[in-house]
Amino acid sequence: MIAIQRKYSIERRDFQSAGQVSSSIKKIMKQVGVNPEVIRRVSVASYETEMNIIIHSNGGTMEFSIGSDYIKIIALDRGPGIDDIDLAMKEGYSTATKDVRELGFGAGMGLPNIKRCADDFDIQSEVGKCTRITIGFNL
């Protein structure tokens, strides 16, 4: 399989374009014939990651790469950073505002969903600077 790399820019609170990055990633995976079960896990994780950047950050980027045996997604935002990562990882915990909850987000399942879907998961955050999430999937 030929290695493919894409980098996407994501804007804060851009709910109208929400899901476009994940949709593009899903199309690439379909085109190169990734197993449907893996496509599903990557799609869920990439969508939740994309929504986290839109809902909680000041904007950022997502990098997607696929090689012969591994898919990697790196999400990097421009802050504000996560105060307590253990708390943020807890199912049901959310800092989403009321307007975002009205759209159906803010269940506090985003990060747990990403971790559950991924084979490798890493989150690093510095308050006032950025959050970086690295997600990997074995093919």
Added chain:
Amino acid sequence: MTVKELQQQLDLEILAAEKEIEATVINDVYIGDMLSWVIGNAEAESVWITIQTNVNVVAVAVMVGINCIIIAENAHVDPDTLLKAEEEKIPVLRSELTAYQIAKRIDLGN
């Protein structure tokens, strides 16, 4: 069961992607309005019953592989949502019934 059979059985109003209803098959039903619960738990090839109607429901359906969305209790649907559903070829149907009443009437035979 196809979406068309479902639509006829429950007398559902068709709001988007009418061309797809004959060929689209559903194998499961999921009810929910919190998007992360749906994306984390709904099975592919499901029909999804919800009162959530903003454009993000279509993206969630695409990610999970949900085949059809039924809007319960005649909730108002954003025009953007229907445009997106047409684009992604996901039928959106609507009923005046509650999610429970809709689900009760769906017999998948399994």
